[in-house]
Amino acid sequence: MQWEVVIGLEVHVQLSTRSKIFSGSDTTFGAEPNTQASLVDLGMPGVLPVLNADAVEKAVRFGLGIDAQIAPRSVFARKNYFYPDLPKGYQISQFELPIVGLGQVDITLEDGSTKRIGVTRAHLEEDAGKSLHEDFQGMTGIDLNRAGTPLLEIVSEPDIRSAKEAVAYAKAIHSLIRYLDISDGNMSQGSMRCDCNVSLRPKGEDTLGTRREIKNVNSFRFVEKAINAEIEWQMDELESGRAIHQATVLYDPVKDKTFAMRSKEEANDYRYFPDPDLLPVEVTEQTISAIRAKLPELPAQKIERFITDLELSEYDARVLASDRVLAQYFETVVAQSGAKPKLAANWVSVELLGALNKNDLEIDQSPVDADQLGGLLKRIADNTISGKIAKQIFEELWNNGGTADTIIESKGLKQETDSSAIEAIVDQVIADSPDQVAQYQAADDQKRKKLIGYFVGQTMKLSKGKANPQMVNQVLAKKLN
Ligand SMILES: Nc1ncnc2c1ncn2[C@@H]1O[C@H](COP(=O)(O)OP(=O)(O)OP(=O)(O)O)[C@@H](O)[C@H]1O
Ligand SMILES: [Mg+2]
Numbered sequence: 001m002q003w004e005v006v007i008g009l010e011v012h013v014q015l016s017t018r019s020k021i022f023s024g025s026d027t028t029f030g031a032e033p034n035t036q037a038s039l040v041d042l043g044m045p046g047v048l049p050v051l052n053a054d055a056v057e058k059a060v061r062f063g064l065g066i067d068a069q070i071a072p073r074s075v076f077a078r079k080n081y082f083y084p085d086l087p088k089g090y091q092i093s094q095f096e097l098p099i100v101g102l103g104q105v106d107i108t109l110e111d112g113s114t115k116r117i118g119v120t121r122a123h124l125e126e127d128a129g130k131s132l133h134e135d136f137q138g139m140t141g142i143d144l145n146r147a148g149t150p151l152l153e154i155v156s157e158p159d160i161r162s163a164k165e166a167v168a169y170a171k172a173i174h175s176l177i178r179y180l181d182i183s184d185g186n187m188s189q190g191s192m193r194c195d196c197n198v199s200l201r202p203k204g205e206d207t208l209g210t211r212r213e214i215k216n217v218n219s220f221r222f223v224e225k226a227i228n229a230e231i232e233w234q235m236d237e238l239e240s241g242r243a244i245h246q247a248t249v250l251y252d253p254v255k256d257k258t259f260a261m262r263s264k265e266e267a268n269d270y271r272y273f274p275d276p277d278l279l280p281v282e283v284t285e286q287t288i289s290a291i292r293a294k295l296p297e298l299p300a301q302k303i304e305r306f307i308t309d310l311e312l313s314e315y316d317a318r319v320l321a322s323d324r325v326l327a328q329y330f331e332t333v334v335a336q337s338g339a340k341p342k343l344a345a346n347w348v349s350v351e352l353l354g355a356l357n358k359n360d361l362e363i364d365q366s367p368v369d370a371d372q373l374g375g376l377l378k379r380i381a382d383n384t385i386s387g388k389i390a391k392q393i394f395e396e397l398w399n400n401g402g403t404a405d406t407i408i409e410s411k412g413l414k415q416e417t418d419s420s421a422i423e424a425i426v427d428q429v430i431a432d433s434p435d436q437v438a439q440y441q442a443a444d445d446q447k448r449k450k451l452i453g454y455f456v457g458q459t460m461k462l463s464k465g466k467a468n469p470q471m472v473n474q475v476l477a478k479k480l481n
């Protein structure tokens with residue numbers, strides 16, 4: 001049997017508001033347990049939630065970012081379930097009337113093609129607290145700092161057809177929320193988490209198969225691995241003639257397997273009803289226009305501009321525009337250096353990203369900032385240094401800081417552009433290599449093109465990398481021919 005994979009993602013994004021969605025408590029990450037939980041977050045009787053306007057604005061920004069309909073009126077509902085980290089016994093969420101309606105996200109696949117994934121809805125809700133299983137012997141601690149943290153749950157249509165597409169979709173959402181500045185998107189701190197719904201159906205079939213939902217996947221790598229593990233498991237079951245039962249599962253990265261938490265039939269009776277403590281949220285056309293007017297340039301527009309205005313390749317444009325901070329870095333380097341955008345693109349995407357990757361750093365943690373790299377490329381652009389020397393200076397900037405100009409000055413790295421000095425070095429190289437010279441002079445034009453490399457290399461070496469490469473080529477051609 002040929003199977004088709006069907007996937008839908010629920011992405012929970014923590015909105016970067018200063019205070020919680022229904023209380024004035026702080027939302028800073030990493031505080032001592034229970035120091036950021038007010039009476040409202042603790043679910044004490046008699047308290048009333050007050051909606052945070054910034055959370056609403058951020059949800060609307062997201063909706064506009066995916067070209068979705070913003071609901072003029074949306075309603076908060078109580079999602080009832082019992083769990084120790086949920087003192088109220090219900091989570092305030094949105095159910096029938098979410099704030100963001102149907103929209104879409106375009107993803108780019110590895111072969112460069114794009115695909116449109118539908119977004120069914122995005123709704124506002126509060127996060128629950130956290131159980132601490134390791135802090136107390138034989139007991140579980142409860143930390144309610146996270147309770148009431150504003151979340152936007154973004155629910156996709158089941159349009160995704162492979163683990164790789166799911167990763168591309170998660171990355172597109174991640175890029176978008178950072179561009180829109182509605183979340184830091186920090187996955188290791190739980191600011192973005194994915195629930196991955198997976199099912200299989202016979203190829204050509206229209207109706208959906210039964211889904212299992214992998215909860216709380218918190219890295220792109222695990223999205224891919226967890227989904228593939230789940231696909232493999234479901235395929236085995238189906239091939240063995242067993243039916244799939246709807247269930248909530250977790251991914252175990254050590255065993256590279258998914259395992260069931262609970263079957264959905266028992267767990268899914270949330271008895272949603274409108275929250276009587278909260279008024280419906282009304283967003284006027286005027287408010288929407290005002291928020292739309294403040295939207296920044298989004299990834300798709302930026303990619304377009306990098307291709308048409310800066311003449312970057314589509315590949316370079318996509319890499320550099322994938323993250324707002326990275327794009328900003330690149331644009332600063334271009335502005336600072338006056339170098340060709342292509343040169344700046346190579347330096348940022350090869351040298352800088354390579355070094356960051358090697359050291360497991362994010363762009364916002366780069367030891368070399370955009371002004372420093374801009375200053376370095378300026379000196380390549382005006383021929384003060386060669387690209388090779390620039391790499392040496394880059395390392396120095398990375399390890400010890402400073403500016404390209406002070407390093408060039410103190411280490412005497414300025415490129416040699418005095419033709420008589422270069423001629424003297426070339427003469428030396430020719431005098432030292434009689435065999436190679438003889439070989440060169442006996443060769444035809446085509447062979448000579450290859451043999452010249454030896455002389456260029458020797459000249460650069462003798463000049464300690466400082467001779468201007470174009471001039472070296474010219475002088476060599478003159479002397480050898
Ligand atoms: N048969 C299926 N195979 C794969 N994905 C599916 C299938 N049916 C639905 N989905 C996806 O599952 C997700 C369902 O999310 P939704 O928030 O609507 O409900 P839920 O998972 O039941 O609720 P909860 O928010 O409590 O987890 C959507 O992304 C949807 O596209
Ligand atoms: Mg959901």
Ligand SMILES: [Mg+2]
Pocket residue numbers: 010195213
């Ligand atoms: Mg779900």
